[in-house]
Structure formats: structure tokens, C-alpha cells
Amino acid sequence: xxxTVYVVDDDASFRTAxxxxxxxxxxxxxxxxxxxxxxxxxxxDHEPGCILLDVQMPGLSGPELQNSLSKLNSTLPIVFLxxxxxxxxxxxxxxxxADDFLTKPVSSEDLLKAIERALRCHEAARSRRLKLDVTxxxxxxFTPRERQVFELIVRGKINKQIAHELGTTERTIKAxxxxxxxxxxxxxxxxxxxxxxxxxxxxxxxxxxxxx
Amino acid sequence: MKLVRVAGPAVxxxxxxxxxxxxxxxxxxxxxxxxxxxxxxxPFYYGIFSGLRAVVAANAGAHxxxxxxxxxLSRFKGPAYEQSLRRHLLEKYRDRQIGVxxxxxxATLDLVLRWREELWPGIPVVFAMVDEIDYARLKLPPDVTxxxxxxxxxxxxxxxxxxxxxxxxxxxxxxxxDRQVIFRNWKDEVATAAAGLDxxxxxxxxMVEIRSKVAELPDDSAIIYSAVYSNGEGAFYPPATALSxxxxxxxxxxxxxxxxxxAPGGVGGSVLVPAVIGADAARTALRIxxxxxxSSIPPVAGGVRPIFNWEQMxxxxxxxxxxxxxxxIRFREPGLWEKYRWQxxxxxxxxxxxxxxxxxxxxxxxxxxxxxxxxxxxxxxxAHVNRQTTAGELSSSIAHELNQPMGSILxxxxxxxxxxxxxxxxxxxxxxxxxxIRRDDLRANEIIRRMRSFVKQSPFEARxxxxxxxxxxxxxxxxxxxxxxxxxxxxxTSAEPxxxxxxxxxxxxxxxxxxxxxxxxxxxVPDGRSVIGRTEANGGTSALISISDSGPxxxxxxxxxxxxxxxxxxEQGMGIGLCIARTIVAAHHGRIWAENQTAGGAVxxxxxxxxxx
Numbered sequence: 039x040x041x042t043v044y045v046v047d048d049d050a051s052f053r054t055a056x057x058x059x060x061x062x063x064x065x066x067x068x069x070x071x072x073x074x075x076x077x078x079x080x081x082x083d084h085e086p087g088c089i090l091l092d093v094q095m096p097g098l099s100g101p102e103l104q105n106s107l108s109k110l111n112s113t114l115p116i117v118f119l120x121x122x123x124x125x126x127x128x129x130x131x132x133x134x135x136a137d138d139f140l141t142k143p144v145s146s147e148d149l150l151k152a153i154e155r156a157l158r159c160h161e162a163a164r165s166r167r168l169k170l171d172v173t174x175x176x177x178x179x180f181t182p183r184e185r186q187v188f189e190l191i192v193r194g195k196i197n198k199q200i201a202h203e204l205g206t207t208e209r210t211i212k213a214x215x216x217x218x219x220x221x222x223x224x225x226x227x228x229x230x231x232x233x234x235x236x237x238x239x240x241x242x243x244x245x246x247x248x249x250x
Numbered sequence: 251m252k253l254v255r256v257a258g259p260a261v262x263x264x265x266x267x268x269x270x271x272x273x274x275x276x277x278x279x280x281x282x283x284x285x286x287x288x289x290x291x292x293p294f295y296y297g298i299f300s301g302l303r304a305v306v307a308a309n310a311g312a313h314x315x316x317x318x319x320x321x322x323l324s325r326f327k328g329p330a331y332e333q334s335l336r337r338h339l340l341e342k343y344r345d346r347q348i349g350v351x352x353x354x355x356x357a358t359l360d361l362v363l364r365w366r367e368e369l370w371p372g373i374p375v376v377f378a379m380v381d382e383i384d385y386a387r388l389k390l391p392p393d394v395t396x397x398x399x400x401x402x403x404x405x406x407x408x409x410x411x412x413x414x415x416x417x418x419x420x421x422x423x424x425x426x427x428d429r430q431v432i433f434r435n436w437k438d439e440v441a442t443a444a445a446g447l448d449x450x451x452x453x454x455x456x457m458v459e460i461r462s463k464v465a466e467l468p469d470d471s472a473i474i475y476s477a478v479y480s481n482g483e484g485a486f487y488p489p490a491t492a493l494s495x496x497x498x499x500x501x502x503x504x505x506x507x508x509x510x511x512x513a514p515g516g517v518g519g520s521v522l523v524p525a526v527i528g529a530d531a532a533r534t535a536l537r538i539x540x541x542x543x544x545s546s547i548p549p550v551a552g553g554v555r556p557i558f559n560w561e562q563m564x565x566x567x568x569x570x571x572x573x574x575x576x577x578x579i580r581f582r583e584p585g586l587w588e589k590y591r592w593q594x595x596x597x598x599x600x601x602x603x604x605x606x607x608x609x610x611x612x613x614x615x616x617x618x619x620x621x622x623x624x625x626x627x628x629x630x631x632x633a634h635v636n637r638q639t640t641a642g643e644l645s646s647s648i649a650h651e652l653n654q655p656m657g658s659i660l661x662x663x664x665x666x667x668x669x670x671x672x673x674x675x676x677x678x679x680x681x682x683x684x685x686x687i688r689r690d691d692l693r694a695n696e697i698i699r700r701m702r703s704f705v706k707q708s709p710f711e712a713r714x715x716x717x718x719x720x721x722x723x724x725x726x727x728x729x730x731x732x733x734x735x736x737x738x739x740x741x742x743t744s745a746e747p748x749x750x751x752x753x754x755x756x757x758x759x760x761x762x763x764x765x766x767x768x769x770x771x772x773x774x775v776p777d778g779r780s781v782i783g784r785t786e787a788n789g790g791t792s793a794l795i796s797i798s799d800s801g802p803x804x805x806x807x808x809x810x811x812x813x814x815x816x817x818x819x820x821e822q823g824m825g826i827g828l829c830i831a832r833t834i835v836a837a838h839h840g841r842i843w844a845e846n847q848t849a850g851g852a853v854x855x856x857x858x859x860x861x862x863x
Contacts, residue, residue: 055686119657143657
């Protein structure tokens with residue numbers, strides 16, 4: 039599977055040099071002279087890849103692009119590359135999730151290592167998201183009643199309490215519970231709670247519970 | 251002791267007689283009869299009478315009637331003439347009350363003394379201008395007193411010696427001695443007074459002869475003029491007039507014995523002063539009229555003074571120092587200094603003041619020039635510090651800018667190594683890489699060169715430059731900084747070049763300070779961050795440069811303080827950037843000021859004079 043490095047730098051000479059080098063290392067390379075260009079031609083983050091981003095550029099700066107991408111839920115890892123690294127910018131970008139922060143001039147070895155790391159990161163993130171997508175699809179198969187039961191189960195309610203809360207019999211709840219476990223393809227309550235947590239169900243229901 | 255014993259009773263006697271004097275005074279008529287021996291045509295006797303009359307007229311006490319008779323004794327002589335005079339006076343003054351008789355000249359005095367018993371019995375006589383030799387000879391009665399003059403030949407010879415230092419010869423010029431009125435005693439004096447000198451007698455000759463003789467006198471000689479009354483051929487004139495004829499021809503200085511002989515050509519001498527003689531006589535006469543006994547008034551000597559003629563002194567090269575002490579100099583043409591003393595003093599004072607002022611101003615100008623050089627030197631140094639500080643602030647952007655080509659070079663070099671390691675190196679690609687490396691190297695070099703030229707210290711050196719090109723360099727220099735700060739930096743230059751005489755390094759610093767200020771002002775502006783530069787010709791005589799930003803502008807109360815030293819609105823600022831900018835602009839005879847734009851943001855404008863073509 040081809041891995042793409044998206045190079046964002048206002049310096050044409052540097053773009054050419056880095057593109058040539060990365061291609062030699064076997065990557066696909068896409069270059070953008072400005073951050074806005076990348077936003078206009080947004081890369082598909084389902085494909086493996088990473089962004090090599092200059093910090094100081096006319097118009098939108100590197101950290102600003104990082105921010106925009108984060109809002110777009112992009113999973114593409116970002117390796118920053120700057121002519122001059124000041125501590126404040128470095129800390130800010132790392133906190134905001136940057137994978138690495140390199141300073142020009144950078145040796146190919148360091149650069150390739152950083153890109154390799156970023157790509158591995160992206161791979162992991164992609165697989166995590168894949169798994170999450172599967173789970174989300176399973177939960178999506180719940181009936182509204184099963185969804186209600188699921189949300190109450192993961193909050194630790196016992197059948198009797200659930201039956202009382204939903205105004206039905208304990209036996210009916212037991213049947214719904216069976217369905218929920220089957221559709222979610224889990225064997226234990228612990229697994230079910232784990233799914234709920236990953237999907238963020240706990241947080242939202244807790245809120246709902248407090249208000250109700 | 252004996253004298254005192256005699257004086258005591260005498261005073262007592264005088265005191266007992268006092269009441270009679272007072273009554274006598276009351277009875278004495280206030281009138282004076284002046285008899286003089288001249289015909290009043292000559293200036294000398296006129297002078298005596300004028301002096302006399304002036305004193306009488308000035309006597310405020312009481313009016314005194316003045317009668318005068320000119321006996322003309324120098325031209326008319328003999329018993330018959332005297333008799334006719336006597337009869338004339340007798341008839342004329344028969345009914346007139348005369349208080350005092352004033353007799354001018356020894357000849358008049360002779361006649362008066364002879365006629366007094368008959369004509370004016372008991373009337374006191376005041377004489378004037380009687381030579382002391384005549385006075386000694388005359389044996390005067392006690393109620394006759396007056397003024398004695400000493401007009402000795404010795405005095406005239408002494409004056410001649412003062413005028414001619416090596417005097418060897420004197421030429422005596424005059425009428426025969428016995429016909430002379432005033433100077434006739436000189437006849438007896440010649441032998442003693444002129445001892446050791448050659449004496450040329452030009453006495454009793456006709457005027458033509460006199461004139462020819464005085465023209466041929468030897469060196470080291472002087473003429474001593476007594477008086478000539480006629481030309482010897484029937485014409486009579488006052489001796490002053492005669493002297494003027496003689497002086498026309500004389501080849502030597504003429505020493506004279508009367509003040510009135512100075513103007514016609516006499517060099518001077520111990521001279522009779524007629525006004526003084528007349529005045530002295532008048533004063534004595536008035537005292538007698540006022541009741542003072544004539545016998546108590548002793549005769550006084552006076553009326554003779556050493557007076558010299560400046561014009562003649564110049565002609566005969568006589569210095570004032572060689573004259574007898576106390577000499578008066580007449581007819582001195584006052585020099586410019588004497589004539590215009592105050593004007594001269596004022597003019598000289600003004601000149602001196604002016605000179606002093608000029609000196610002071612020149613000195614001040616030198617000091618100011620030195621101070622200007624000094625201040626320019628300081629400004630250069632301070633500007634250098636400012637540049638270095640700015641360079642420090644700019645270091646991050648410069649590092650960034652420099653690291654761009656460096657990064658490209660490193661990457662390209664490593665790529666090239668990689669290519670060389672392959673079995674079939676792509677030479678075209680290698681060539682391409684090397685070209686890029688070279689280009690990036692040159693780019694890095696250019697950045698360093700700009701930085702160095704900016705930071706290096708250079709003395710103030712104005713030369714003709716194109717403002718547009720100079721300013722463009724600054725904008726290019728700061729483009730990296732601008733992009734790092736996410737600021738749009740733009741320069742709009744005038745179509746035609748703007749030639750100014752300036753120090754490009756310092757001018758660039760001004761522009762740089764303004765741009766950095768502009769960018770600093772944009773720190774908290776979220777978007778639309780721009781610094782725009784503009785250059786334009788301002789009416790053909792000056793160039794106008796403006797640097798505007800899209801920041802918040804300058805608070806109105808700070809607008810006129812921002813150019814002050816150490817005034818800053820920035821946390822990190824030193825407050826010298828704008829101060830230096832203003833100093834530099836002023837050194838270029840330009841002006842810099844700040845405004846707020848109506849659309850927002852501040853604008854700094856500066857004008858520089860365009861250099862004439």
C-alpha cells in the first residue's frame with residue numbers, strides 16, 4: 039500500500055529537494071506551497087500518510103493548519119519542520135498533537151525516522167478507527183428499546199431496576215439484554231462497558247441520567 | 251616790622267575816609283570817554299574797543315554811557331593837529347559829564363596827561379596798552395592807572411627761535427621806529443636782544459621794496475614784523491593789511507606782536523590780545539565808577555599771550571612741542587578726529603562691536619560645526635547600536651531565512667549521495683541537484699551579505715541615491731520577518747526614480763524601524779495584517795515616504811511623544827527607534843511625523859528634499 043507524505047512549505051527550492059529525497063525513499067509525495075492549498079485539496083486520511091509542515095509561512099501558518107485539521111477530525115499525523123524553532127511554538131504544537139518537531143537543516147536520516155514514526159502512528163490510528171467503526175455499526179443495529187437497555191446496563195443497573203425504569207417486566211429486559219450482547223458481539227458485561235466508553239456513550243448518558 | 255606799624259594807622263585813616271568815598275561815588279557820572287590813538291579802521295583797535303564795550307555792556311549794576319574818540323595818531327602828528335584835537339574835544343565835551351577817561355596807547359596817554367588840567371580836571375584816567383618802558387618813563391600821577399603790556403623784542407626773538415630752531419638771522423620789518431605807535435621801543439632793544447644774530451633791517455621802506463626783500467631771506471632766518479602803516483607812496487592801511495601783502499612774498503616765517511597779525515600770515519609770537527586789553531581797561535574804569543579810588547588800583551600787566559598760527563606752523567614745519575609752554579594755537583583745522591570726535595568714537599565702537607560680534611559668531615559657528623560633527627558621530631554610533639539591537643530581534647527570522655537554503659542544500663546533498671550509491675546514477679538528476687545547491691548557496695550568501703551591510707558601522711556619508719531602490723532593499727530584507735509574523739509587507743514605489751542625497755544605510759534603518767514598529771503594532775490583530783510602504787514625489791522638490799499599518803493606531807495623546815527618546819509603548823521596547831529615525835531624518839534636512847489613518851491604523855510619513863539636477 040503506497041504511503042503519501044504531504045509536504046507544505048512556502049520555499050519552492052526546499053519542496054523540490056524534499057520531494058526528490060522522499061521519493062527516493064519510496065514515498066508518494068504531494069507538495070503544497072501554502073497551508074490553504076492543503077485545505078483546498080484535503081488529503082484522504084483513510085490512506086496511509088503524514089503531513090510534513092513548515093511552521094512559518096505567509097498566510098495560514100503551520101500551527102494554524104494543525105488546528106484546522108484537528109477540527110476536521112483528520113487523523114493525518116503532522117511532522118513540523120521549521121527554519122527556527124522557538125520553545126513556545128514547539129510546546130504548543132506538540133501539545134496540540136504534533137508527532138514530531140524538526141529543525142532545518144535536517145538530515146535525511148532524522149527526517150525519514152520521523153516520517154516512519156508518524157506513518158506507524160497513522161497506521162495504528164487508522165486500525166483503531168476501523169475497529170471503532172465496526173463497533174459503531176454493531177451498536178447502530180440496536181432497536182430503540184435495545185439502545186435504552188444498553189445504556190442502562192453499561193451504567194451498572196440490574197435488570198429489575200431497568201424493568202422498573204422502563205415500565206416493563208424483568209423477563210422482557212432479560213431478553214433485550216440477550217439481544218444487546220449478541221448484536222454487540224461481546225461475551226461479558228465488561229466488554230460491553232468498554233465499547234460504551236470508546237463510543238463515548240457513558241459520558242452522554244451520564245448527562246442524560248443526571249438531568250432525568 | 252616797620253611796614254606793619256605804618257600799615258595800621260593807614261587802614262584806620264582809610265576807614266574814617268569811607269563816608270566821603272561813598273558820596274564821591276554817588277557824584278561820579280556814569281560815563282566813560284574812550285580815546286584811542288587809532289582811526290578804528292584796523293582790527294587791532296577795533297578789538298580793544300569791542301572788548302571794552304562788551305565788559306561795560308555786561309555790567310549789570312548800572313548803565314554807563316560810552317563815548318569814544320579815535321585820534322588817528324599814527325597817521326597824523328604835530329602840534330597843529332594836536333591843538334585842533336584839543337579844541338575839538340574841548341568844544342565837543344564841554345557840557346558832558348565824564349566819569350573816567352580811558353586812554354588807549356601811550357601816545358593818547360601823553361596827550362591826555364597834557365590836556366587834563368584844561369579839559370577834564372580831576373577826572374581819573376585809565377590807560378590801556380602802555381608799554382612797560384613807557385610806563386616807567388612817564389611818572390604818572392596817582393589817579394592815573396591802567397594796564398601795562400610787555401611787547402619786548404626779546405620776546406619776539408624767543409618766539410623766532412621756537413619757530414626756527416637754528417636761528418641765525420632776524421629780519422626786522424616795519425615803519426621807521428619813531429613813527430610806530432606800539433613797537434617803537436624796539437629800536438633801543440635791538441642791540442641787546444638780537445645779540446649773536448645777524449639783523450636785516452627792512453625798516454621804513456616802500457612796500458614794493460619790502461616785498462622783494464622778504465622774498466630773498468637766507469635760511470635759518472625769521473622775519474619779525476612790527477607794523478607797517480603805509481606803502482610809502484601815499485596809501486595808508488592798517489598794519490594787519492600791510493602784513494598780508496608782505497606775507498604773500500615772504501620766504502621765511504613772520505613772527506608778530508599782535509593777535510590781529512596772525513590771520514594775515516604771522517606765524518605767531520608773544521602777541522597783544524586787544525580784546526583782553528580792552529576788557530582789562532573796562533574793568534578798571536568800572537571799578538573807579540563804582541567808587542574805588544584810582545590811586546588804590548595798581549597798574550596791572552597783561553594782555554600779552556604766546557599764540558601761534560597752526561597753518562603757518564604747518565607751512566614752516568613747526569611742531570607744537572617746540573613752542574613756549576602755555577602757547578595757544580589758532581586756526582588749527584581740526585582733524586577728522588577732533589571734528590567728528592563722537593561720530594568717530596561711535597563708528598569705531600560700532601566697528602569694534604561688529605568685529606567682536608563677527609568673531610563670536612564665527613567662534614559659535616565653529617563650535618556648532620564641531621558639535622554637529624560630534625552629534626552626527628554620536629548618531630551614527632547610536633544608530634549602530636539600534637541596528638544591532640534590531641538585528642538581534644530579527645535573528646530568529648534571519649535564522650529561519652538562512653535555514654531555508656541550508657535545509658535544501660543538505661537534503662539535496664544527501665539525495666545526491668544516494669543517487670551516487672545506486673548502480674546506475676542518474677547524471678541528469680545529479681546535475682539538476684547541483685544546480686539547485688549552487689542556487690541555494692548563493693541565496694544564503696545574499697542573506698548574510700544583507701545582514702552584514704545592515705549591522706556594520708559606517709560613518710555618515712551622504713550620496714545621491716534612488717530612494718525607491720534603497721527602500722525596496724529594506725522591504726526585501728524584512729520579507730522573511732514579515733512572513734514569520736504573518737504580515738503582508740508591500741511596497742508601492744513611484745513610477746519615476748526619486749533621487750535624494752542621503753546616507754543609504756541610515757535611511758534604510760529609518761524605514762526598517764518604521765516597518766518593524768508597524769509589524770509590532772499588528773501583534774494582537776487577528777487578520778488583515780499588513781504593512782504598506784509608499785513612495786511618491788511631493789511637488790517636485792521633496793520625496794514623500796509613508797509606512798502605514800493596519801494596527802490599532804496610536805492613541806492621540808501619545809502622537810506627539812512617540813519621537814521622544816525612551817518613550818515606548820512596547821513592553822520590550824527601548825524607545826530609541828523612532829528617536830533615531832527622527833534624528834536621522836533631521837540630519838537629511840527632512841521631516842518625519844505620525845498620523846492615524848481614517849480607515850484605521852497608523853501611518854508614518856517622512857519627507858526628504860529631492861536633489862536638484
